[in-house]
Amino acid sequence: MHEMSLMESVREIVEQTASQHGARRVTAVRLQIGALATVEPEALRFCFDVVMQDGVAAGARLEIETVPGSGWCWDCGEAVAIAEGGAGCPGCGGYRLEVTGGGDMRVKDIDLGPEQESSTCA
Amino acid sequence: MCVTCGCSATSDAHGPGHDHDAHDHSHAADAVLPGARGFGVLRPTTTRTVSVEQDLLAKNDRYAATNRHRFEAAGVLALNLVSSPGSGKTTLLVETLKALAGLCPAAVVEGDQQTSLDADRIAATGAPVVQLNTGKGCHLDAHQVGHAAESLPLQRGGILFIENVGNLVCPAAFDLGEAHKVVVLSVTEGDDKPLKYPDMFRAADLCLITKSDLLPYVPFDVARATANAMRINPALECLTLSVMSGAGFDAWLAWLRREVAVRARMSGPLAVTDAGARA
Known part of the structure; x- marks a missing residue:
């Protein structure tokens, strides 16, 4: 369940960002998860509510955007799309592939506010 | 700091429509609540998206x-x-x-x-x-x-x-x-x-x-x-x-x-x- 550890990282990043912007509430968190990343988006969703509980992003909406996998086929000598981990080259069917994209997991952006308490302009 | 627009103005003459030295603009009137000592107390009513772009690892x-x-x-x-x-x-x-x-x-x-x-x-x-x-x-x-x-x-x-x-x-x-x-x-x-x-x-x-x-x-x-x-x-x-x-x-x-x-x-x-x- 390394998804729990990853979601703890999400919480840390979200809370830091909210604090930097003086926000006390986060209403949405958007993640970009590569199709070849070592994580299951569904498992992340499962962890989200539990990990965000009692924090600035409690009750926030989680949106997960999938980034397609890409790589370089050494046999075709060109950049190709890779559907999933372990899949062959869509051109030649070979496996001499080097993954170049779709392996990352990122917090893309978050929605802040509206504030639940009034703030003084001073 | 003004929490509505994020500017660093410290003026106490700060109503729904207001001027700062560097820029002029209005905040929505419905965002203003009565405040003490004549200050406008502002409550942001909209969400804003902040770019993060940080890797989980x-x-x-x-x-x-x-x-x-x-x-x-x-x-x-x-x-x-x-x-x-x-x-x-x-x-x-x-x-x-x-x-x-x-x-x-x-x-x-x-x-x-x-x-x-x-x-x-x-x-x-x-x-x-x-x-x-x-x-x-x-x-x-x-x-x-x-x-x-x-x-x-x-x-x-x-x-x-x-x-x-x-x-x-x-x-x-x-x-x-x-x-x-x-x-x-x-x-x-x-x-x-x-x-x-x-x-x-x-x-x-x-x-x-x-x-x-x-x-x-x-x-x-x-x-x-x-x-x-x-x-x-x-x-x-x-x-x-x-x-x-x-x-x-x-x-x-x-x-x-x-x-x-x-x-x-x-x-x-x-x-x-x-x-x-x-x-």
Whole structure:
């Protein structure tokens, strides 16, 4: 369940960002998860509510955007799309592939506010 | 600061429509609440999106980079041994440490959910060892390993073996600062494992197929396993060995010697090492 550890990282990043912007509430968190990343988006969703509980992003909406996998086929000598981990080259069917994209997991952006308490302009 | 527009104005004449020195604009009137002493108290009523663009593993990767720098500066070959539980990682390590004794200084970080049983086996060889218990955790992370390595002697031309938690999934994602991940696959597990758990075989640089003495008794095809592993990672090196019979063990030791030499050269002639002081 390394998804729990990853979601703890999400919480840390979200809370830091909210604090930097003086926000006390986060209403949405958007993640970009590569199709070849070592994580299951569904498992992340499962962890989200539990990990965000009692924090600035409690009750926030989680949106997960999938980034397609890409790589370089050494046999075709060109950049190709890779559907999933372990899949062959869509051109030649070979496996001499080097993954170049779709392996990352990122917090893309978050929605802040509206504030639940009034703030003084001073 | 004005929390509605984020500007740094400090004027107390700050109503729904207002001027700042640098810019003029209006805030929506419905965002203004009655405030004390004539101040307008503003409550933002809309959400705003803030770009973050941070990798989930960024924190671990920062610790890993620190570890890697430290290991490289010390001229130490750090290896992260990963596999499913029961592949024979600890037995392989014990025999490797015996073979290296007197020839190459080696230290070990042992990762398990619980107990110090593995560390006890390693300690019996005379090698310095630190046991990390991850509790509910399913993998070692770079922060834990960095602290564990602090209490181990890192000698130039030596090896730091990090035996990860037995788990063929999660440790693939966590860089510990190692020079190489070494994935251990025993012949009792099935030759299709690289296809079923591709992330680990993609992350590794060397695959050790262990327990080859059992090949006559199990339906495991070494050529097929190697082909499957290389289908996932064309650059993967594969070695087959048996700790029990000793078959193939020399090739593993030769691989270690080669990599130790590379790391020792990389550290340069003037590298500061931790050797001696705590050895």
